[in-house]
Amino acid sequence: MTAQTHRTTKADRFDDDDFPAYTMGRAAEMIGTTPAFLRAIGDARLITPLRSEGGHRRYSRYQLRVAARARELVDQGTPIDAACRIVILEDQLEDALRMNEQLREQNT
Known part of the structure; x- marks a missing residue:
C-alpha cells in the first residue's frame, strides 16, 4: 500500500458515520453538553463509545446525533433514563418503518 493510498483510506474513515473520530471533550463540545452527560448516557446504555488504545472514550458522528437527541x-x-429510553424507542420505530417500506416494495 502506498503512502498516498494509506492517507486516502484514513481520510475516508471520517466520512464513515460509525468511525470513532471524536474524543469525549470534543464530542461534548460539539453537542453543547458536558463529559459527565456523555458518561451518564453511556451508563444508561444509550451509546457505547469505543476506547482508544490508551483507554479514552471515542465517539462516532452517529453516536453524537443520538446523544444530541437525548440532550x-x-x-x-x-429525566435522563427516560430520555435514553425514548431515543431507543424512536430508533426502533424508524427501523421498523423502514423494514415495512422495504417489504411493501418487495410485494408490489
Missing part, C-alpha cells in the same frame, strides 16, 4: 429531551425536562 434535547433532557433540556425539555425529561
Whole structure:
C-alpha cells in the first residue's frame, strides 16, 4: 500500500458515520453538553463509545446525533433514563418503518 493510498483510506474513515473520530471533550463540545452527560448516557446504555488504545472514550458522528437527541429531551425536562429510553424507542420505530417500506416494495 502506498503512502498516498494509506492517507486516502484514513481520510475516508471520517466520512464513515460509525468511525470513532471524536474524543469525549470534543464530542461534548460539539453537542453543547458536558463529559459527565456523555458518561451518564453511556451508563444508561444509550451509546457505547469505543476506547482508544490508551483507554479514552471515542465517539462516532452517529453516536453524537443520538446523544444530541437525548440532550434535547433532557433540556425539555425529561429525566435522563427516560430520555435514553425514548431515543431507543424512536430508533426502533424508524427501523421498523423502514423494514415495512422495504417489504411493501418487495410485494408490489
